[in-house]
Amino acid sequence: MSNPGESDPTPITSARQLAGWFAAGSKQRAQWRIGTEHEKFGFRRDDLSPPPYEPGGIRAMLEGLTAFGWEPILDRGNPIGLKRGEASVSLEPGGQFELSGAPLATLHEVRDEIADHLREVREVAGPLGLGFAPLGFHPLATREQMPWMPKGRYAIMREYMPRVGHMGLDMMLRTCTVQVNLDFGDEADMVEKLRVSLALQPLATALFANSPFAEGKPNGYRTLRGKVWTDTDPDRTGIPAVAFEDGFGFERFADWVLDVPMYFIMREGRWIDAAGIPFRAFLEGKAADRLDGETATMGDWADHVTTVFTDVRVKRFLEMRGADAGAPVYLTALPAFWVGLLYDDAAQKAARALTKGWSVDELRALRDMVPAQALQATIGGRRLQDVARDVLAIARDGLKARGLGEEIHLDPIDAIVATGQTQADRWLERHATAWGGDVSKIFAEAAA
Template sequence: MSNPGESDPTPITSARQLAEWFAAGSKPRHQWRIGTEHEKFGFRLTDLAPPPYEPDGIRAMLEGLTRFGWEPILDRGNPIGLKRGQASVSLEPGGQFELSGAPLATMHEAAAELAEHLEEVRAVAAPLGLGFAPLGFHPIATREQMPWMPKGRYAIMREYMPRVGHMGLDMMLRTCTVQVNLDFGDEADMVEKLRVSLALQPLATALFANSPFAEGKVNGYRTLRGKVWTDTDPDRTGIPSVVFEDGFGFDRFAAWVLDVPMYFIMRDGQWIDAAGMSFRAFLEGRAEKLKDYSATMGDWADHVTTVFTDVRLKRFLEMRGADAGAPSFLNALPAFWVGLIYDDAAQKAARALTKGWSVAEIRALREAVPKDGLTATIGGRSLLDVARDVLAIARGGLVARGFDEAGFLDPLDAVVATGQTQADRWLDRCATAWGGDVGKVLGEAAV
């Protein structure tokens, strides 16, 4: 989840403004960029426990990184994030450390940014006795053992989540992801990109599966994180059918987001609880909790960040389906999506491959993937079989870009060649070299 941004106090006077907010993200192709985000769990080297905010924990990490030119972001006086140029570091509720990278032109730049970030994290973490491991779900800690970060918005979400799902607190505290933010050219391009990426998001979830452990045991899933997202909050998650309806565009998406329940608004640096009220009710003056406030475009921008669909439309498209993983996989995820939707021929091929899939079939696949992984099926084909075709399309798209980026897909080619995901490899390690000691995954996965 992002750090709070600068609020836009512009009053909302018509619903059209909301659609125009999304449309303002349209860019000519030469301005399309790659923005990678990834999260990782901290752990103490002595006992593998998740570090607290303080002492000698997450706060110290943030303060230590300032020596590399990062500027602190404060919440009620507490550092809860960092900013450097167009990149930022933010905290998930359980202290998961997130890099939100700058918008970059090529995968080589994105990979260099990741390498620099990990080097800085290691330099600060080592004297504190900390390590960081990108995994999809915390392998050993219980929900109660995870710390809570001092961010005002998280207190509101913590109270609301158990009302709407069984695993929302697990999503907040015990999951980590890798995401990529990608641009669109205009409304028609946005629609096609969003449909392609939503249809193929379950495949990405399967390819990047990396959460087979929980509370020190094998959990029965290849991606428990994927399962968590099916029982978090049905009002704001999953695959919205509106995207696949005739006439879909910025207006239709804005209308859908209007009815998503809110969490909060910010006024004078304070988060105001609005949990459960729709933005439409707020806009129309029917939200009792917010009767003393008028809706602004800043409120809308904050609200959009609380929509947790598998692909989130903001002023760009945010691919949200994958578990965090090894650095090679952190680079493979943006390469996968860049290859599919930043080349016209690749995008058309991906759309042709998925166009016959119904929303019901895609949703059923999403439900099956956490347990079944690449053995799940759609349209009579296994995902492993589909993955071969999709990776060939993505590789062709990267080659067509002309930046020599296709090699970033090599880890995914290996997954398809062997049928073994990161989760499968950890399960093999657990059953052999580790003698069943799940905690060893933290040390081996550490970056």
């Protein structure tokens, strides 16, 4: 989840404004960039417990990072994020530390940005007795043992989540992801990229599965984080069928988002609880009694879009949301996977041809299978492991066509595709052998 952006007080006077908000993200190919966001769990090195906001925890981390030129972002006087140039650091509800990277031109720059961030985090965390591990689901802590960060929006979501799903609080507190943000050229390009990436998001979830433990034992899944997202909030998650309908584009997507329930609006630094109210009702003035008579602005719309948690989120770019956080090489491998597929015309066409026959029902069934089965799940009579070979070949060709030597960043996925053994499978093997059944040993080995 991002830090709150600058509010745009422009009144909304027509639905066309909302579609235009998305369309404004269209860019010429030369301006296309790569943005990577990744989260990691903090832990106290002495007892492996999740650090609180304060004392000696997440707040101290944020304050310590200002030595590297980061500027604090405040919520009611509390530092809850950092900003440096076009990059930011933000906090997930349970203190998961997130880098939202700058828009970069190459995957080599992405790799270097990740390495620099992790180095800074280690330098600040060391004297505090803290470590950070990128894993998809917290391997030890119960929901009750996770701290809550002092961000106003999280208090509203904390109350709302249990009304709409069984695992929304787990999503907030006990999951970590790596996400990739990519640009589109125009409406037609957005539609094609969205369809390809929605169709292949379950494959990405399988390839990067990295959450086989919960509360100190194997949990029965390769990606428990993937399972969590199937029972969080059906109004705003998953694979929206509208994306595959004839005539889909910015207007159709905006119309769909209008019916997604809101969480909040912000006025003068104050969060107003709007949980459960569709944005359409807000826009039509049907919720004035709950929202202090406020009327909808484009800033409200921009905030609302950040609370749509589809597997691929349309903003002024496309946000790939399917993967567990993992080791640093996988944090670069994920953007390499998507850039290879979507930033070369021939690769994008090949990926679309491979997936075009898959129905929404098949994709949703695959999404449900993947958390437990990973690459052994099937679609169209084929194992995902076999599909992955074809898709990885397309992605590699797409990166070669860019002529920047970026295909090396796909190498970490080769072994996964060749063997069918994900990061989660390797952790399970370590658990059964070298660790002697002690899940806590994962922190030392996974620490970034």
